[in-house]
Amino acid sequence: MKRYEEKPFFPMFIDLSKKKVVVIGGGRIAGRRIRTLLSFAGQICVIAPEVTEEIEGYIKEGMVTHLKTRYAPELIRDADLVLAATDDPACNEQAADECRRRGIPVNVSHKKELCDFYFPGTAVCGDLTAGVTASGRDHGKAKRAREEIEKILIKLEEETKA
Ligand SMILES: C[C@@]1(CC(=O)O)c2cc3[nH]c(cc4nc(cc5[nH]c(cc(n2)[C@H]1CCC(=O)O)[C@@](C)(CC(=O)O)[C@@H]5CCC(=O)O)C(CC(=O)O)=C4CCC(=O)O)c(CCC(=O)O)c3CC(=O)O
Ligand SMILES: NC(=O)C1=CN([C@@H]2O[C@H](COP(=O)(O)OP(=O)(O)OC[C@H]3O[C@@H](n4cnc5c(N)ncnc54)[C@H](O)[C@@H]3O)[C@@H](O)[C@H]2O)C=CC1
Numbered sequence: 001m002k003r004y005e006e007k008p009f010f011p012m013f014i015d016l017s018k019k020k021v022v023v024i025g026g027g028r029i030a031g032r033r034i035r036t037l038l039s040f041a042g043q044i045c046v047i048a049p050e051v052t053e054e055i056e057g058y059i060k061e062g063m064v065t066h067l068k069t070r071y072a073p074e075l076i077r078d079a080d081l082v083l084a085a086t087d088d089p090a091c092n093e094q095a096a097d098e099c100r101r102r103g104i105p106v107n108v109s110h111k112k113e114l115c116d117f118y119f120p121g122t123a124v125c126g127d128l129t130a131g132v133t134a135s136g137r138d139h140g141k142a143k144r145a146r147e148e149i150e151k152i153l154i155k156l157e158e159e160t161k162a
Contacts (some may be wrong), residue, residue, distance in 0.1 A: 009118060009137050022079035023069045024095050025086035026051030029109050033083055036122055038063055047075050048086070052112040073098045083119070085109040112136040121146030125153035126160070 021041045023030050026048030034055060037044055047067045048057060058064040068074060071091050076082055082099050084092035089110050096114045099106035108114035120131035121142045132148045134142040 001070040010122070011133075013129065013131075017083070018042045019021065019080035020045060020078060021081045021083065022047060022158050023083045023085060024048070024076075024091070025084070025109075026055050026066075027085065027087060028052060030085040033085065033109075033119055034058060034064060035117075036099050039122075039124060041081075045105075047071055062161060071095055073152055077102070079104055081128050083109065084107045125150070125156045128153045128156065134146070 016037070017040070019041060021037055022041040022045045023034060023037075024047045026046050029053050030046065030048070031054040034044060034046070038058070043065070044058075045065045045067065046059070046068065049068060049070055051059070051066065055064065058059070059066045069075075071086065072096070073094075076095065076098060079099075082095060082104050084095040084106060086092055092108050092110055093114065096106050096108050099116075105116040106114075107117055107119055109119075111117065113148075117135075118133045118136055120133050123130045124147055130146075130153060132142050132145045132149060134145070
């Protein structure tokens with residue numbers, strides 16, 4: 001697929017509240033993304049033989065469902081969105097291929113060139129939601145921008161309330 005790298009990704013705000021997001025892998029990165037997605041997604045399913053304590057907590061609380069197994073193509077059949085976030089590049093790439101065949105948007109955490117969308121830094125405050133990306137070139141900068149935006153959103157919310 002051709003990548004129009006001279007143009008930034010369009011920040012589209014999509015309704016995930018009735019959608020199923022499947023996260024493949026249950027490590028640190030998966031945990032960070034799930035933590036964000038909990039505010040947005042209707043259903044989150046994790047596919048991984050082992051998960052971190054953080055994710056285990058979400059599962060116990062009923063916030064996330066868990067398929068305690070390795071990735072297999074049939075497990076993502078009913079997914080609306082997929083995050084391939086295992087530490088096994090071959091597995092992530094296989095999942096990305098399967099998603100392309102099925103027309104499911106996929107994020108591949110070890111290789112930005114395979115991402116249909118980047119995972120943004122997010123800030124939510126009242127009705128205001130912001131997402132930020134550094135176009136895949138500087139996640140640290142995206143994080144700093146998100147932190148600054150968060151402060152602005154909090155300030156705006158307080159001003160609106162006053
Ligand atoms: C391209 C992108 C694709 C995608 O969507 O996955 C991608 C790719 C990669 N990130 C890597 C590493 C780290 N990423 C972070 C953090 C964040 N990364 C996020 C997004 C993205 N990361 C996408 C767009 C990036 C952009 O906008 O430029 C954020 C915004 C959202 C989120 O992940 O929640 C979040 C900040 C959230 C916030 O705080 O707001 C940290 C921690 C830190 O910076 O503190 C580390 C250090 C490791 C660690 O400690 O985890 C590596 C490994 C290579 C390397 O180390 O460089 C790759 C792979 C590659 O570059 O090919
Ligand atoms: N995009 C980003 O922001 C970042 C991406 N990365 C990349 O993300 C990937 C994951 O990193 P971490 O979460 O730190 O790894 P981790 O080692 O904490 O977790 C890996 C997880 O993948 C699971 N897993 C392994 N093989 C699997 C399979 N076949 N099916 C299902 N689950 C499987 C393991 O059980 C474990 O839960 C790495 O490839 C790394 O290169 C790393 C840092 C930041």
